[in-house]
Amino acid sequence: MSQARVKSKVILLRRLRRLHRWLGIPLMLFFLVIGVTSVLLAWKKKMELLPATQKSELLSDQKEWISPVQMIEIAKSEMMKKGESTEVDRIDIRPDKGIAKVTFKTHFSEVQLDGFSGEVLSVETRHSDWIEKVHDGSIVDYYFWQSETAKLTYSSATAFGLILMSISGFYLWYFPKRIRKLKQS
Structure with a gap:
């Protein structure tokens, strides 16, 4: 057996x-x-695969935020300057920093805007997005x-x-x- x-x-x-x-x-x-x-x-975050999050200089003034439509238009115009697609994927709004991050569907760019003035604070590649x-x-x-x-x-x-x-x-x-x-x- x-x-x-x-x-x-x-x-x-x-x-x-x-x-x-x-x-x-x-x-x-x-x-x-x-x-x-x-x-x-x-x-x-430690390897800096994401662009550093900027901070609005107008945050302490507590002004009115620009509209999401305006944020999209500003970000699209930045991408047009670079010759990239302008199809927006999402907007990440950071109230504590006074900024908005606009990302795109067909490339891995991110435009960070001052949420109060609409000033472009940075335009960089989000390496973590393509790695994901x-x-x-x-x-x-x-x-x-x-x-x-x-x-x-x-x-x-x-x-x-x-x-x-x-x-x-x-x-x-x-x-x-x-x-x-x-x-x-």
Whole structure:
């Protein structure tokens, strides 16, 4: 009885090794990309992957803010000067700093504006945005499909691969111990 159980575990162990190896080779690239970009995103402020947030000089005066429409128009005119697309993605308003950050859909630029005067405080690249798109796989959709097809495929394949690698890795560790125990009894 014990001999048959040992043999079945050995056969399963060999299959798991093969599966683990052949899953691991292609998934290694994805895990490497996710790992490196995770570290970069975790340290993005320390590594200055985001433009430094400016502060309005008019903050203490407590004036009226310019409208979001005006913010968009000012940011668009800055992008026109650089020859970039003017399609706005979002406005990040920072009341405590008196500024607004306008970002764009088709490039990784950010225009920081004084929320009271509309003065352009900085125009810089948000490196963390493209790193995030590489991290989650949406960079492929961003440049080719304009849908979430690649992101969903990449994220799902990587997640299922990690789950399978974890399960097979556990059994690659556990079965040799179990086989030794069965051989001893």
